[in-house]
Amino acid sequence: MTEPSLRPYANRRVLLGVSGGIASYKTAWLARLLSKAGAEVDVVMTRAATEFVGPVTFEALTGRPVHTGLFDAGRALDHIHLARAAAAVVVAPATADFMARAATGQADDLLTACLLATEAPVLLVPAMNDRMWAHAQTRANAARLRELGYRLLDPDDGVLAAGEGSGPGRMPEPETIFAHVGRLLEDSAAPLVGRRVVVTAGPTREAIDPVRFVSNHSSGRMGVSIAAAAWRRGASVTLIAGPLAVPAPVGVSVVRVESTEEMCQAVEQALAEADVLVMAAAPADYRPANVATSKLKKTGQPRAIELEENADILRSTRSARREGAVIVGFALETDDLIENAKRKLDAKALDLIVLNDAKEQGAGFGVETNRVTLLTRGSPEPERLPLLSKPQVADVILDRVEDRLRGR
Ligand code: CTP
Numbered sequence: 001m002t003e004p005s006l007r008p009y010a011n012r013r014v015l016l017g018v019s020g021g022i023a024s025y026k027t028a029w030l031a032r033l034l035s036k037a038g039a040e041v042d043v044v045m046t047r048a049a050t051e052f053v054g055p056v057t058f059e060a061l062t063g064r065p066v067h068t069g070l071f072d073a074g075r076a077l078d079h080i081h082l083a084r085a086a087a088a089v090v091v092a093p094a095t096a097d098f099m100a101r102a103a104t105g106q107a108d109d110l111l112t113a114c115l116l117a118t119e120a121p122v123l124l125v126p127a128m129n130d131r132m133w134a135h136a137q138t139r140a141n142a143a144r145l146r147e148l149g150y151r152l153l154d155p156d157d158g159v160l161a162a163g164e165g166s167g168p169g170r171m172p173e174p175e176t177i178f179a180h181v182g183r184l185l186e187d188s189a190a191p192l193v194g195r196r197v198v199v200t201a202g203p204t205r206e207a208i209d210p211v212r213f214v215s216n217h218s219s220g221r222m223g224v225s226i227a228a229a230a231w232r233r234g235a236s237v238t239l240i241a242g243p244l245a246v247p248a249p250v251g252v253s254v255v256r257v258e259s260t261e262e263m264c265q266a267v268e269q270a271l272a273e274a275d276v277l278v279m280a281a282a283p284a285d286y287r288p289a290n291v292a293t294s295k296l297k298k299t300g301q302p303r304a305i306e307l308e309e310n311a312d313i314l315r316s317t318r319s320a321r322r323e324g325a326v327i328v329g330f331a332l333e334t335d336d337l338i339e340n341a342k343r344k345l346d347a348k349a350l351d352l353i354v355l356n357d358a359k360e361q362g363a364g365f366g367v368e369t370n371r372v373t374l375l376t377r378g379s380p381e382p383e384r385l386p387l388l389s390k391p392q393v394a395d396v397i398l399d400r401v402e403d404r405l406r407g408r
Contacts, residue, residue, distance in 0.1 A: 020048020130167030
């Protein structure tokens with residue numbers, strides 16, 4: 001997993017509830033992800049949960065005491081303190097029994113008491129046997145919990161414990177829950193909440209014949225980081241992606257494309273609704289003039305492929321932009337960096353351009369980090385950022401996008 005951005009998690013207190021299901025072994029990894037991202041994680045376990053994973057495991061992973069009972073020695077008012085201090089509450093796994101108790105407002109153990117005492121947003125992550133999940137009683141409890149304002153993640157469809165075959169009931173992976181907690185921790189009044197953000201990522205491929213193509217080394221990591229961060233900040237995100245070398249992020253809707261022409265059409269369509277477009281993709285600028293319908297054979301002679309230029313997506317979709325939309329482009333340069341980037345900022349009518357130096361160590365294609373310079377329309381001074389992880393660069397870019405949106 002790439003290093004998560006610390007932004008929403010650092011020094012935030014997360015109450016991590018664990019009820020008694022076998023999926024709690026995965027909750028240990030979630031506790032680790034949250035702690036590693038800087039959160040202070042208060043683990044509250046039901047008695048049944050302690051039968052599956054020992055409190056010591058969570059204590060070691062979070063570096064904090066684990067809470068188990070309403071009446072633990074000297075800690076009778078724990079539920080009030082824990083519930084007040086939490087910026088977000090997540091219960092994973094939420095068993096059928098736990099859901100039933102939460103849906104009826106019981107407060108007969110520390111975890112359910114915390115649920116009633118908190119004002120923080122609450123995420124429940126159900127996990128159980130597929131028949132228990134399908135039972136009308138559980139469905140009714142889930143509906144009631146949603147009505148009460150709790151957010152519920154749908155369980156995954158997959159292999160269940162105890163040789164029970166497969167079906168819906170499996171707890172989503174810790175990385176997925178981690179991403180949802182990030183969205184929960186963001187300010188619900190943030191400028192990206194309710195906005196539509198379109199991000200492009202990855203390379204495109206231009207066919208030479210049925211088995212070969214022209215492309216580039218873009219992995220899609222930068223665009224994927226931006227899409228993930230925008231979703232976490234409350235936006236509804238469409239990721240238009242060429243072939244990616246990294247997984248698509250949680251929560252975003254993904255449109256897969258191959259060629260620059262396909263990406264251009266997808267961008268044009270998405271722009272009709274978009275408040276923000278971030279063109280982080282590296283579309284191929286050229287395509288073979290003639291695509292062979294059969295595999296080209298060796299001839300023993302040198303061979304040339306004639307290339308013709310693709311449309312520039314940012315330029316050719318200018319008229320499809322909504323008024324007031326914030327448009328972000330990238331520039332990958334080797335020489336005269338600032339001048340070239342300024343030229344692209346104007347020529348492509350951008351609000352912000354993210355300049356990469358192709359000769360810089362630890363920046364550009366295929367690596368986890370990036371060192372970029374930001375040029376903003378109307379502000380003469382380039383902003384040179386230090387070497388950062390791509391998720392951290394994504395956060396700075398979105399901070400600037402939010403500034404532009406605020407000013408409109
Ligand atoms: N871009 C685009 N359509 C293309 C190629 C690039 O919209 N056919 C976008 C990229 O996504 C990026 C920006 O344009 O946001 C700049 O890309 P870059 O490759 O640096 O520049 P080019 O415009 O292709 O110019 P050149 O290759 O001549 O430097």
